Amino acid sequence: MTSDEHWKKIFEAEIQQGEKARQMGNEGMARVCARRAAGALVGEYFNRHDVGPGFDRRPASAYDRLRDLSEMPGASPQVMRAAKLFLRRVTVEHTLDVEADLIAEARWLRQELLGE
Numbered sequence: 001m002t003s004d005e006h007w008k009k010i011f012e013a014e015i016q017q018g019e020k021a022r023q024m025g026n027e028g029m030a031r032v033c034a035r036r037a038a039g040a041l042v043g044e045y046f047n048r049h050d051v052g053p054g055f056d057r058r059p060a061s062a063y064d065r066l067r068d069l070s071e072m073p074g075a076s077p078q079v080m081r082a083a084k085l086f087l088r089r090v091t092v093e094h095t096l097d098v099e100a101d102l103i104a105e106a107r108w109l110r111q112e113l114l115g116e
Contacts, residue, residue: 007044011037011110018103028094034102035086038109039065042083045113063087082109 018033039062046065051072060068063086069075070083085100110116 004044007040010040014040015103015106022103028090031102034106035066036062038062038086038106041106041110041114042066042069079109079112
């Protein structure tokens, strides 16, 4: 399986799992799945542009990749904002302190970073 096929398979599976979790009322799991999906696509972005730790070069968590993207010189303010949404901590009520749909943000990042 090529790197291109690998990240897409992970991305689609995580988005699908996140949507299922949301339908079942488990928004926390939907956020986790969206973060993992975003981590896979950011890894592919790093590979394609030879920046950051990359998807296959060294093991990195989705959180690490998104943090690296949020701090990357040259990233647009919109990309940095989206990456930082995935890094936000939940409140004691297990919700985000901002209104955000992380599944939609993962899809937006995919289009913005990879044009897909």
